[in-house]
Amino acid sequence: MTRILFVTGRFAEPALRQVVPPLASELGFAGDIAVLPITVAALMHVDWLLRKLTVPNGVDRVILPGWCQGDLSRLEQHWQVPFERGPKDVFDLPDYLGRPDATPPRLDDYGIEILAEINHAPRLSVDDLLRQCDELRQSGADVIDLGCIPGEPWTTIGAAVKHLVAAGFRISVDSFQEREVTDAVAHGAELVLSCNSSNLAWAQHLPAEFVVIPDTPPDAASLDATAAAMTAAGRTVRLDPILEPVGFGFATSLARYYDVRRRHPDAALLMGIGNVTELSEVDSAGVNFVLAAICEELRIGSVLTT
Structure with missing residues (x-):
């Protein structure tokens, strides 16, 4: 089973934890989440990731926030694992990972x-x-x-x-x-x-x-x-x-x-x-x-x- 590491910051963590587990179950991969010490994930840079990120053994693929800046090949050379920028919006991950017939967001579930x-x-x-x-x-x-x-x-x-x-x-x-x-x-x-x-x-x-x-x-x-x-x-x-x-x-x-x-x-x-x-x-x-x-x-x- 493919093991994917999703990298995020503190603000996006709740949304990512909402999206990844059901997606992993549906598409058949093991999903890990790395929450780094930054509030806004979009501000990540390759230089910073080289200092702050830890990639566990056995990870086959690392998906970074879509706004992450810098040359990803440096990360791949360092960890010998493929790195990629995911979508800019965490809720677009299902489409990004190829889930067929993604369910559109519900507009009848509201509290106001x-x-x-x-x-x-x-x-x-x-x-x-x-x-x-x-x-x-x-x-x-x-x-x-x-x-x-x-x-x-x-x-x-x-x-x-x-x-x-x-x-x-x-x-x-x-x-x-x-x-x-x-x-x-x-x-x-x-x-x-x-x-x-x-x-x-x-x-x-x-x-x-x-x-x-x-x-x-x-x-x-x-x-x-x-x-x-x-x-x-x-x-x-x-x-x-x-x-x-x-x-x-x-x-x-x-x-x-x-x-x-x-x-x-x-x-x-x-x-x-x-x-x-x-x-x-x-x-x-x-x-x-x-x-x-x-x-x-x-x-x-x-x-x-x-």
């Missing part, structure tokens, strides 16, 4: 729920709402958030929510207006954005989940007090310390999420990422990736976007 908001929802017909809901769901939304308009009561919100729920959509409502929220919940809305001390008196009596926010972004005490009151009333809550746009307290607001997670290690959290993506004149894919990474590390289980 996406709430997609329809802005100015009261001004849309039910047909328009259904069309937008379908487009958002096709784009990955799990819950459709109906954004209401302050000062413009949506008197037919109950009928609209009833139609959307009947069509198979999960619905949340974004409003502080008691009548709107009450009608939406009565007709199937499962989540309400948002609750603070200003609407606590009536919100705590409605049979729905609520997103709890502070009275003002820096006021952590009000967030905790409202969440405690809602929980005592039997309501399920998600905490949202409020993400601020870049240039308006963005870094400080990220620190608030960290602090809330520290103070409430088991609480459900939501982050309104649209506050950053909508107000940043850059490619949103990169911004969304970084915010999703923060959510993963802080175990923020849902995001609100548009």
Whole structure:
């Protein structure tokens, strides 16, 4: 049986240990993993490898990170074993090693729920709402958030929510207006954005989940007090310390999420990422990736976007 040594650094080690064992079993080789004292494997160089790498006896082939620099023939002369650069992405190893019919990555295995908001929802017909809901769901939304308009009561919100729920959509409502929220919940809305001390008196009596926010972004005490009151009333809550746009307290607001997670290690959290993506004149894919990474590390289980 061919014995292959895979060389990596500390950051890529978990991914490599996830990929190599099932691949070795499937393709019939023995896979060893050498984790060298470097964080980013892409920064390896042949000169450094000559000092740091140890190749065990019996290895038939050594696969280095794809970005490794230098003349590999020096390594081959030193160890008398074939060396090669593998793919630049560890998850491309199956293709690189010739596994037939490689399984594409699953896109339905995720841990962050996406709430997609329809802005100015009261001004849309039910047909328009259904069309937008379908487009958002096709784009990955799990819950459709109906954004209401302050000062413009949506008197037919109950009928609209009833139609959307009947069509198979999960619905949340974004409003502080008691009548709107009450009608939406009565007709199937499962989540309400948002609750603070200003609407606590009536919100705590409605049979729905609520997103709890502070009275003002820096006021952590009000967030905790409202969440405690809602929980005592039997309501399920998600905490949202409020993400601020870049240039308006963005870094400080990220620190608030960290602090809330520290103070409430088991609480459900939501982050309104649209506050950053909508107000940043850059490619949103990169911004969304970084915010999703923060959510993963802080175990923020849902995001609100548009």
